[in-house]
Amino acid sequence: MKFNTSWQYDPSPESIDHIVIDKEYGHFINGKFTKPVKGKYFATVNPARETVLSHVADGTAEDVDKAVKAARTAYDKTWSKMPASERGKYIYRIARMIQERARELSIIESLDGGKPIRESRDIDVPLAAAHFFYYAGWADKLDYAFPGRKAKPLGVAGQIIPWNFPLLMAAWKIAPALAAGNTVVLKPAETTPLTALKLAEIIRDCDLPPGVVNIVTGAGTAGASLVNHPGIDKVAFTGSTDVGKIIQKALAGTNKKYTLELGGKAANIIFEDAAIDQAVEGIINGIFFNQGHVCCAGSRLFVQEGVANNVIRKLKDRMETLIVGDPLDKNTDIGAINSKDQLNKIKALVKIGVNEGGQMYQPNCAIPSKGYWFRPTLFTDVAQSSKIVQEEIFGPVLAIQTFRTVEEVIEKANNTPYGLSGGVWTDKGSKVFKVSSKIKAGVVWANTYNKFDPTSPFGGFKESGMGREGGLHGLYPYVKLA
Ligand code: NDP
Numbered sequence: 001m002k003f004n005t006s007w008q009y010d011p012s013p014e015s016i017d018h019i020v021i022d023k024e025y026g027h028f029i030n031g032k033f034t035k036p037v038k039g040k041y042f043a044t045v046n047p048a049r050e051t052v053l054s055h056v057a058d059g060t061a062e063d064v065d066k067a068v069k070a071a072r073t074a075y076d077k078t079w080s081k082m083p084a085s086e087r088g089k090y091i092y093r094i095a096r097m098i099q100e101r102a103r104e105l106s107i108i109e110s111l112d113g114g115k116p117i118r119e120s121r122d123i124d125v126p127l128a129a130a131h132f133f134y135y136a137g138w139a140d141k142l143d144y145a146f147p148g149r150k151a152k153p154l155g156v157a158g159q160i161i162p163w164n165f166p167l168l169m170a171a172w173k174i175a176p177a178l179a180a181g182n183t184v185v186l187k188p189a190e191t192t193p194l195t196a197l198k199l200a201e202i203i204r205d206c207d208l209p210p211g212v213v214n215i216v217t218g219a220g221t222a223g224a225s226l227v228n229h230p231g232i233d234k235v236a237f238t239g240s241t242d243v244g245k246i247i248q249k250a251l252a253g254t255n256k257k258y259t260l261e262l263g264g265k266a267a268n269i270i271f272e273d274a275a276i277d278q279a280v281e282g283i284i285n286g287i288f289f290n291q292g293h294v295c296c297a298g299s300r301l302f303v304q305e306g307v308a309n310n311v312i313r314k315l316k317d318r319m320e321t322l323i324v325g326d327p328l329d330k331n332t333d334i335g336a337i338n339s340k341d342q343l344n345k346i347k348a349l350v351k352i353g354v355n356e357g358g359q360m361y362q363p364n365c366a367i368p369s370k371g372y373w374f375r376p377t378l379f380t381d382v383a384q385s386s387k388i389v390q391e392e393i394f395g396p397v398l399a400i401q402t403f404r405t406v407e408e409v410i411e412k413a414n415n416t417p418y419g420l421s422g423g424v425w426t427d428k429g430s431k432v433f434k435v436s437s438k439i440k441a442g443v444v445w446a447n448t449y450n451k452f453d454p455t456s457p458f459g460g461f462k463e464s465g466m467g468r469e470g471g472l473h474g475l476y477p478y479v480k481l482a
Pocket of ligand 1: 220241
């Protein structure tokens with residue numbers, strides 16, 4: 001591959017003139033947008049421009065209580081009594097309406113979160129619709145999902161999601177809960193609440209019975225109130241390992257079921273016999289997709305010694321071509337970092353990487369003067385013990401190590417507290433099976449990376465969490481089996 005023939009791309013910005021974002025959003029409780037009990041709001045900011053997009057309700061324990069009560073009433077009086085085939089129809093309707101409003105949702109996702117429009121348009125939003133379609137199909141087939149057993153819903157699910165895939169994470173949570181007959185209170189992340197609120201509009205417009213889905217915006221304290229509320233039966237959390245541990249402690253000794261989808265530090269392994277050009281694309285996708293704000297990002301690269309120089313040279317050449325900038329431009333490869341706090345965290349960890357002796361490389365790409373940006377970055381000369389090899393950076397930063405044998409790379413890949421995902425690149429099917437079965441991670445991709453499908457379970461081992469989302473496995477945490 002030759003990357004030195006410089007293509008010049010004309011700007012190709014997505015038009016936003018048809019987008020409606022209200023100045024202020026309340027919580028979505030019992031089928032209506034309602035003002036927060038304490039009357040407080042906070043700003044949600046466009047990270048590419050540092051401008052305020054809207055103000056959203058700052059949820060408190062009182063708001064959470066109202067939402068949980070609405071969810072309980074809806075569960076007792078409506079949703080748990082409704083024939084499953086009718087429940088399925090509502091979920092299909094949500095899926096179709098997401099498709100109808102796909103362009104609007106993609107633009108708002110990119111405005112609020114900073115991710116390139118190409119990704120929100122082609123990945124986040126279609127996958128969110130696909131999750132609703134998939135679980136709509138299961139609603140009246142639970143007897144087939146769990147043969148010989150009777151699946152009953154749990155009741156009210158409290159769900160908390162992070163900022164990296166806001167609409168998609170809402171879909172991962174809400175769709176299986178509803179299909180199994182539960183009602184929901186969802187708390188989106190503080191920096192990216194807007195697509196969840198647009199989803200609330202869709203849910204309202206679908207005539208879903210009031211209270212079946214409630215959305216309370218706010219900070220971590222609102223999430224904690226939800227976890228600790230005695231009226232919920234299940235907690236579904238996606239976020240950092242630190243907060244996951246707090247939640248697990250809070251739930252110990254209660255009867256609440258829980259699933260925790262936490263952080264990761266995946267090994268992406270390139271063997272000498274791999275198709276190197278494809279592997280280079282896979283490395284780029286593995287670490288720079290969504291600015292590296294991806295729990296399953298291939299942030300630790302292991303390259304077999306014989307091809308290491310070649311792979312690193314090709315990787316650097318390819319990095320020179322990446323376009324960093326306006327998330328709404330269809331040519332953009334890497335958008336804005338989601339928040340100032342996250343940018344500071346990335347900068348601090350990169351500084352530690354340099355101080356620990358790592359060799360840093362960044363391309364010369366231009367970055368806008370306003371907004372939160374970080375150039376795609378790679379490190380060589382790092383050790384297993386380096387902080388940037390051990391800790392999740394959650395940004396566009398790749399740490400590269402080499403290896404000689406299969407046994408060595410398996411040992412190194414597993415030398416992490418996490419166990420969410422991994423990648424293997426080789427020409428040999430037998431090596432794929434050998435290595436992927438020995439990597440302790442919930443998902444291992446072979447000769448590809450970051451492929452998601454609603455039918456396929458996703459989740460971690462060790463400090464990456466417990467329980468699975470997606471597929472049939474994703475229904476199980478929302479039912480009790482008789
Ligand atoms: P956080 O854990 O900081 O936040 C996740 C959510 O929990 C947010 O809504 C947050 O609110 C809320 N929260 C914060 N404190 C508490 C608390 N004490 N009790 C209850 N809820 C709380 O994670 P980030 O948002 O920073 O997300 C990034 C992390 O998520 C990464 O570690 C990433 O790996 C992980 N992740 C895991 C995935 C998986 O499937 N395994 C998928 C995607 C991300 P607020 O926004 O106000 O802080």
